[in-house]
Amino acid sequence: MAENAKQAAEGMDARWYRTLGSGIWAFLNSLKLTIFILIALAATSIFGTAIEQNAPLQKYIAEYGETWGNLIIYTNLDNMYYSWWFRGLILFLAVNIVVCTLERFPPKWKSLLEHKQERFDPKLIEKFAHHETLSIGASPEAVRDRLLQVLRKKRFGTVSSGGGDEFFIYAWKGRIGRLGSDMTHISLLLILLGALVGSVYGYRDSIFMNVGNTVKFSNESFMLRLDKFWIDYYDTGHIRQYNSLLTIIEDGKEVMQKQIWVNEPLDYKGLKFYQANYGLSWNKLEEAQLTFRHKVKEGTEVSFPVKWNTATDVPNSKYSVKVIGYTADFAYDEEDNLVYSKSENPNNPAIKIEVYEGEKLVSSPWLFLNYPGIFPAIPDSDHDFVYTGHKGTWFSGLQYSKDPGTNIVWVGSAVMGIGFIMAFFIYHRRVWIHIKGGGQSTEMKIGGTINKNTFAFERDIREITESVSSN
């Protein structure tokens, strides 16, 4: 009893799993599902273009109100293309493709290989949407020879059989076109694979570099130096191009130098550097303009330029100065005792200089362009330095990224191109012809199918029949 019950339960279980399994399989094997997923992808993608992506969370609350803002955040609509449900939808599409291909490709392949029909029931011909019967005043053999000649000239493959006054011809063309959709589907899987590889192993970031800076990248063995940045203009004054001259340094050696611009990145060991941005540096100058003066005596001012980080003798004095710091929008953090720039804009330009008397450092004050002379530059002295202007230097904004999946995506795209040509422009045509002689005339039945583009097929049939009836 117990044995039986157990067996029965197992049987039930197995059947239950099997039906569930085949149910899921049938569900995934459905083209209706494909249409549904495609439409769902299209429809949901719209949200991502209407709702700003990756903004700070508070912004959604402020813009859409408490309820809707929270809903957006909760459903990941603020970063939807990377959300679990959007990726799930794409994965669903991929599984759908795999199942459809597994299910349909093998029988299709087999029928494409074993398609030749040397003998067939002539009644079959009348079942085709495109069929015709005509009688011709020539011998069956002559009709057959003429047909085979025409078909071959039209690049059809042919087999024929029969003898005496009855012949069968089967002709085909463009079988390979049937594989176009499979190529397309495989190419999509490749592209998705490339995207997956990229999202796992790739990264993307950006840096701002002042001319002359060298940076090291944490994951890479080499360093990058910005040698120069400049802008080209058209004669009309419009900006033509932004350029950076970059040098790659590896093991202390300069291994590569390249001028990059928008549309022309530098690629070194799979890491690519793009010209993305530029501007006037907020933490470096080319030179500052200083005035040296006596605090009370009038008419003693001398003005002179000081290059960045270069000791310069002050005319008619025992001092020399050096500009070692700059901030475009001066701010001071009392807790950390740090000077920083509040923004990139020169709202409150300040420079830090070092004043030397011979070799001896006398002082290192900050000077402010907007507040000349509020702090004395040299303590206990009758003389003072005033900061009166400067020449800025450019920074270059570079984006850099590494994406080892990119090449897989390109291969996928190329396969897709081939798949499209096969799917849309190579039509699979199959023609059945039955020739039967009887008395003076020969009766010819012709019919067949094309997998798409019925116009082309109608033309084919017309041309074939005309070629024999015009004899």
Next chain:
Amino acid sequence: MILSLVFFTFAFIFYILTTTAYAGYWVFRKKWLGQIATAMACIALGATTMVLISRAGESGHGPFSNLWESMVLFIWATNAGYLLMEYRYKFKAIGAIVMSIVTLAMLSASLLPYRFKDVEPLNPALQSKWKWMTSLLSRWDLQNYAIGWLDFHVVTTFIGYAAFAISFGLAILYLLKNRYESRQQRVKLLEAIPDSKVLDEMSYRAIAWGFPFLAVGIVSGAIWANYAWGGYWSWDPKETWSLITWFIYAAYLHARVTRGWRGKRAAYLSILGFAAVVFLYWGVSFILPGLHAYA
């Protein structure tokens, strides 16, 4: 006066005449009217070609760098595509609807504010000439005529748009014709246009051209973005909308494979697809901010 604008005006007049002639052919079914219509369409195509050529001469680069120029390209491709179709299938009455779409496009291009029509040098992001082509042509001192990703990307995309526009026109005609066919009603006006089954098939054939061209447009855009923006895909609204459009047409193609979805539902999908194209082209440019310079 800028020469390209003169040609544009000339073309505009001819598009209006062409549309009228095709409509006349539709109503009166006189052979000579049809021949005149086709001839006018050819003249209009010539004039549109001249707009593009003269604009290329004026700006010193391919005429694809602002909305107005791209509209002219769209009009050119739609007209050329239509004439090819007419030549192959010999159905002229369809011209009335396609040329109406083209004339509407001409009208909207002409109403664009001046800043969308101006002759402008290429901004930095649009300078994408192919180096191999530049160096090849420089042997004969023709390097200024080299083309690049901008040209390739825009032209392939717009051939796609044009095919979708034609398919849209055919889908509308299909719905019209099908409506009266299914009621077994004979409407004189509709006799000039082919059977609904033929219209359905032609609408599909147009998409069979548009779909791969849009795909090539998307892929070439991705290749270009990989040079210009630091990655082949960044979910910029234009990119996303092109994908949305592409998905709709992919749904259309699969709908046809599952037999039940030919005819009416296919026609609705084609119309939906073209609505997406219009949004992709104009809506995104004007409503959604993004990396794309225009169009």
